[in-house]
Amino acid sequence: MTLRVGSTSYAQLAFMPEAEIGKTPTTGKGIDLRMTGESLEQNITKDVSKEINQSRQVSGMFLTDAQTSGGFNIELSAREYDPLFEALLMGTWSKFGDNGxxxxxxxxxxxxxxxxxxxxxxxxxxxxxxxxxxxxxxxxxxxxxxxxxxxxxxxxxxxxxxxxxxxxxxxxxxxxxxxxxxxHGHVSNGVTDRSFSIEKRLTDKDQTFVYSGMHVNKMSLSFESQAAVTGNFDFIGMSSEWGTGRMLGDKSEYIPSQTGIPINTVVGMKGALLDGEDVREKLTAAIEKISIDYDNSMKGHAGIGVLGFVDITAGTINAGGTISMYFNDASIYNDVISQKHHRLEFAVYDKDGHGYAFIFPCLELKDPKAAVSGKDEALKMELGYTALQDSGNTDKTFFIERF
Missing domain, CATH: 2.40.30 (Elongation Factor Tu (Ef-tu); domain 3)
Known part of the structure; x- marks a missing residue:
């Protein structure tokens, strides 16, 4: 018999919230996840014996670590990743009707x-x-x-x-x-710890990997002209196992993914508001690209008798991103020097009007650049921004609203 080559086109991700961190649920149903690629893995580390002997040969090896990490790439669509947004921010979606x-x-x-x-x-x-x-x-x-x-x-x-x-x-x-x-719904950064079991099934080969105790450590999103909104969720976890077939919950048919089409910036994004004003009315003819990066600075903690981590804790929130726009007004340089605080928000949505607003109630701009890189090109301004705790009414760093 000749073995056949497996295909990435048969891969399917699924997940389940964990009631106990690191324990894959055995009841309930898994939930399928949409993705455009993934890097989930358990990185197993071994060391060799340092024993010295007359034969000059290595007498043995032993396990030292097994770190579960990685993530997956997405094209943003309405409601598909709401549990992950909630876990990333360590907050809770507001109560509004039935799940928003x-x-x-x-x-x-x-x-x-x-x-x-x-x-x-x-x-x-x-x-x-x-x-x-x-x-x-x-x-x-x-x-x-x-x-x-x-x-x-x-x-x-x-x-x-x-x-x-x-x-x-x-x-x-x-x-x-x-x-x-x-x-409607909104969620902001908080301190509620959540974890998931994430399953990767390679269905053409009936091979399954389950990663447990997975915490959403980082998220990046890219909003670029003439393109779908893309991004990545990055995790740090506690353990992994291999098997066949479905391995989440009761292992019966999973809850299917949402069916909304990917959100794109052509028909699904009008612009951005800086301090409540459209940036196109003062700063620029149009924004070419905005990025968001959110990092929980999570760390895993090792212990004797445990292969992997005994626990995972969150650190300081690091949030910010970049803005690329067509150059019109250099007054933004003064805001950078004077350390003026701004509010930045923008919404993206699908053809039915459903999507998300991303809101930074307090940020500082940094690294302004308006370089003339060559002839016959549009002059652009590049800016970075760092999100800060809002000392005003919200006392928060980041909000996501769904609609």
Missing amino acids: VLSVQSIAISYDDTTQLSKLEITANRNTDFTKLLSVGNYFSVSADEASAEFNYPLIVAQVEAGSIYVKTKLTDATLATNVKVY
Whole structure:
């Protein structure tokens, strides 16, 4: 018999939250994960005996370590990675309806020319006080059978009352009354430790690897013109095992991945707000690229009698990124020198208006560059930024809002 070559096209990731860190659940169902590539592995370290003998030969080897780490690459899509965002920030998604989706009876929409605000008067299925669920500046989206293309974009709360939400977007007067849903949720950095068991199945060969005690250590996201939003989640874990077939939970059919199409920056991103103002109205004609890097500075701790780690702890949050935009105004150099603090936020979404807003309530800009690298090229400005703890109302470093 001739053995056949395995193909990467048959690989499938899945995961499950762990009730006990490092213990793969034996009940419940695994959840499939979408990915564009992965680097999950257990790096086993051995050492050789230092014994000296007359034959000059090595008398033996022994295990010294087995570190479980790696990650996977993604194309961002709505709701697919929500548990990982929550674990990364060590926070908890806010309560809003059923897992961020609130079904309501109807929404009556009216626009006021005087205030230049659209009012969404909401009739809910039960007593719902939106002042307890939403705040000014929150992002949300609305869907309904009668919804027009105006709702294929996120909305930002400008004012909120018990039964109404006001937005600055000019919406057409209408009533939505069939299959009406409001989408919202937010999570910020906290201290709640979460871990997962992550499974890698190579289905054409029926080979399975399970990595346990996996903590989300880092995340990177790239928002680049004319491209899908891409990124990576990086983990540090406690152990690994090999087997066949499904190995998570009750090992029956897993919960499938979400079905939203990957979010792209062409139709799914308008720009960015710096201190509440669109950067395209002052600083630049357009942003070419933004990146986000978030690092929990996690460390594994070894102990006698344990191959791998006995525990994993989080360290200092290191968050920031880069911005590349077309050059227009050099005044940003003064902000760098004076160490002015800014608020940066931007939203990305799919064709149905669902996605995420990424918010840094306090950051400092750094490393401004506007080099003339050659002729016949657009002049660009490159900036770095470092996220800081907001000493104002939020007391946070980073928010993610879903809608």
